[in-house]
Amino acid sequence: MNYFEYREGEMYAEDAKISDIAESVGTPFYLYSSASLAYQYNQFKDAFGDLDLLLCYAVKANTNQAVIKTLADLGAGADVVSEGEMRRALTAGVPPTKIVYSGVAKTVREMTFALKQGIYQFNVESEPELYQLSEVAENLGKTADITFRVNPDVDAKTHAKISTGKSENKFGVPWKATRELCALAAKLPGINLVGLDLHIGSQITELEPFEAAFTRITSLVETLREDGNDISRVDLGGGLGIPYEGDDFPPLPKEYAEMVRRVMSHLNCQIIIEPGRFLVGNAGILVSQVVYVKKGEEREFLIIDAAMNDLVRPSMYDAYHGIVPLKESDADSVLYDVVGPVCETGDTFATNRLITPMKSGEYLAIRSVGAYGAVMSSTYNTRPLIPEVLVKNDEFAVVRPRPSYDDIIGLDQLAPWLSE
Numbered sequence: 001m002n003y004f005e006y007r008e009g010e011m012y013a014e015d016a017k018i019s020d021i022a023e024s025v026g027t028p029f030y031l032y033s034s035a036s037l038a039y040q041y042n043q044f045k046d047a048f049g050d051l052d053l054l055l056c057y058a059v060k061a062n063t064n065q066a067v068i069k070t071l072a073d074l075g076a077g078a079d080v081v082s083e084g085e086m087r088r089a090l091t092a093g094v095p096p097t098k099i100v101y102s103g104v105a106k107t108v109r110e111m112t113f114a115l116k117q118g119i120y121q122f123n124v125e126s127e128p129e130l131y132q133l134s135e136v137a138e139n140l141g142k143t144a145d146i147t148f149r150v151n152p153d154v155d156a157k158t159h160a161k162i163s164t165g166k167s168e169n170k171f172g173v174p175w176k177a178t179r180e181l182c183a184l185a186a187k188l189p190g191i192n193l194v195g196l197d198l199h200i201g202s203q204i205t206e207l208e209p210f211e212a213a214f215t216r217i218t219s220l221v222e223t224l225r226e227d228g229n230d231i232s233r234v235d236l237g238g239g240l241g242i243p244y245e246g247d248d249f250p251p252l253p254k255e256y257a258e259m260v261r262r263v264m265s266h267l268n269c270q271i272i273i274e275p276g277r278f279l280v281g282n283a284g285i286l287v288s289q290v291v292y293v294k295k296g297e298e299r300e301f302l303i304i305d306a307a308m309n310d311l312v313r314p315s316m317y318d319a320y321h322g323i324v325p326l327k328e329s330d331a332d333s334v335l336y337d338v339v340g341p342v343c344e345t346g347d348t349f350a351t352n353r354l355i356t357p358m359k360s361g362e363y364l365a366i367r368s369v370g371a372y373g374a375v376m377s378s379t380y381n382t383r384p385l386i387p388e389v390l391v392k393n394d395e396f397a398v399v400r401p402r403p404s405y406d407d408i409i410g411l412d413q414l415a416p417w418l419s420e
């Protein structure tokens, strides 16, 4: 389902006219659709049917309180990778009993905070982390429910920077070492082993890598049970891809869930999934205004008021994002390079892109930016972080305001010897 569509030549988000929001909020800004979030969430929920499922939204994809709350109200838990994210999830109303905690570098401080909150599980990624967690838990008089994040050594066939399940990646424990680590975990006082976990990468567009990894983890669970371990949960991570270009169709949650059922329903484990991008990616657009149309010697540039500091995916991952004017046009499309104001050639959103002719002052939308968009933004070039806006039906609300220049500059302090 697409909740950003033209109606009589003007693009709407649900029932709200986007150019009206742009006039009110000022560009650039992120715009999210509540209905899209709910639709994506329900696809996963429905796909798993009667299986015992805990869906933990990977909040790193989009940590806005309003986004987390929208999903939490639907029943989502949270997958977090830092104390900050844990605090965000808790503040947005996610119960601690639905929070799972991943990450290779959990610190004593973070472990302590998580144990005091009583989170659902730690996904442990190494032997030193296991010892550390046991010690912290014991000192607090608690036991930590843990899974081991297994590195299944499969190729997720995605961009190298977001591939996490190969043996050369820093994530998880080698699958061949899992059995031994579980035996160790059984002896540690602060640890209660409850399951296994994996996460092989992001923007995965085929089922095969998932199936290879899930098959491996299923047989590991069988082995561990034979060894006498009480394994009741399997956490499958996130990673299901979304369409960015019109012509690629990643597997749907329905197909993914059918495969999960086929591979591991006989284990009778609780299944935890940690989707991030799938829930929020296509629920967001970035609205920007054309500042200048510049004719270069060989190319025509649409210079817009959004930049790589607002959305880094094109320069960081060579990511493709659809770009469309808010006003529909019958004119023949022309080739543009769409670029931002930042002083780097990498500040390019698209090259040689067919778009209907645009003039300075007109608005456009960069699509599919709900995931890894706002969260990865920075104030490079002293550009204030851009607002985030949430739409529901015909209503909209600013869910993160634009900071002032004083806000940004005021974060710096002079050293004592400079402040006479």
Ligand SMILES: *Cc1c(COP(=O)(O)O)cnc(C)c1O
Binding pocket: 058, 060, 061, 079, 081, 102, 103, 199, 201, 202, 203, 237, 238, 239, 240, 274, 275, 276, 277, 278, 371
């Ligand atoms: C990033 C991450 C996710 C979410 O990945 P998506 O591709 O956004 O679904 C889930 N689990 C872990 C451990 C992650 O690091």
